[in-house]
Amino acid sequence: MRDLELALLVQAQGSIAGAARVLDLDPSSVSRSLSALEAELGVRLFHRTTRKLSTTEEGAAYLQRVAPLVEEMRAAAQAASGARQAPSGTLRMTASVAFACQMLVTVLPAFSERYPEISVELISSDANLDLVEQGIDLAVRLAPAPKGDLVSSKLMDTRYHLVASPAYLARVGGVKTPEGLRDHNCLRYALPGFGDVWRFRSDAEPFEVRVTGRHKFSNALALLEAAREGLGVALLADWLVAEDLAAGRLVELCPRYQGTVSDFETAAWVLYPNRRYLPRKTRVMIDFLRESLAG
Incomplete structure (x- = not known):
């Protein structure tokens, strides 16, 4: 069972070193276990070189058949021991x-x-x-x-809000529609893939607004603080600005419009390797x- 689990993990990770890191084992130990399994089966499961590992045709067919069995055995073992063993x-x-x-x-x-x-x-x-x-x-x-x-598995949806501080709005004036952002100092991300075009939609077709501003920031916390300090208008996630909006430190602009700096379908996802x-x-x-x- 353990050698089969190791072989499946090596296949999923794409390397002996990757499987060893997951299990906190020495790579040589994982390699010995694979060799023992291959000797027992009389079949080479993996092509191995110093730089690359790939599954043989026979190995792929074998592992595909045993994977569901190993998963069932693991689930049964966890069910039997779960009540008395706390995760650690x-x-x-x-x-x-x-x-x-x-x-x-x-x-x-x-x-x-x-x-x-x-x-x-x-x-x-x-x-x-x-x-x-x-x-x-x-x-x-x-x-x-x-x-x-x-x-991947979705954790929560995300919506972006157009916000500015009361001090900034008192000094510069408000924004009635996203097109009005062209006359404002917009706080932007200094990250690849986040350009100077913000996208919006309401009941009509989505549209784009090219924004400009004097300041860019490499992370959202700095951008949030800049908005609080009245440096300009920002487009930030709901989970980041909810407390500031409730407390009045920030004001939402153009609430009828949904905005994004990248994609309207952005959400928080949890990802794991295997x-x-x-x-x-x-x-x-x-x-x-x-x-x-x-x-």
Whole structure:
């Protein structure tokens, strides 16, 4: 059973080193287990070189057939032991700087109280880190429906609001429609893929507004603070500006319009490398985030 799980994990990770990182094992130990399984079966499961690993034709067929059986055995074992074994270990997760600070840190106390044997390493980065390469268990990313090899599950929808401080509006004047932004200092992201065009929609067809301004910022927290300080108009996510809007520190502009700096279907997604080998510490964190953030 263990050697089969290792083989499936190596296939999913695409390398022996990746599987070893997930399991916190020495790569040589994983390689020996694979060799033992291949010797027992009399079949080579993987082509291995110093630079690349790929599944053989026989190996792909074999692993495809045994994967559901291994999953059933693992589920049965977890069901049998779950009642008496609490999830434990170190969970490495990553999210953007703003989402980590504003959303994840605030729910960690409740998670730690519920799962005292799990330690969390939260990596705040606005770069899309490689989960497999860097040994990260899960990521929370703000994007349209993710594509690629990672497994994804939606945590919460996201809507963007056009906001400015009362002081800025008193000094410069308000904005009645998004087209009026051309006469305002717009606070923008200094990130790849976030240009100087903001998109809006209401009941009519979506349209674009080219915006300008004196200031750009590399993360949303800095952009939020700039808006609070009256530097200009910003387009920010609801989870980031909700408290400021409620407290009157920011005012929503053009509330009839939905805006975005990238895509209207942007949401918060949790991503993880492998559906088949999902440690309990990762599973309970995903369930906890869905419970805590979805409402």
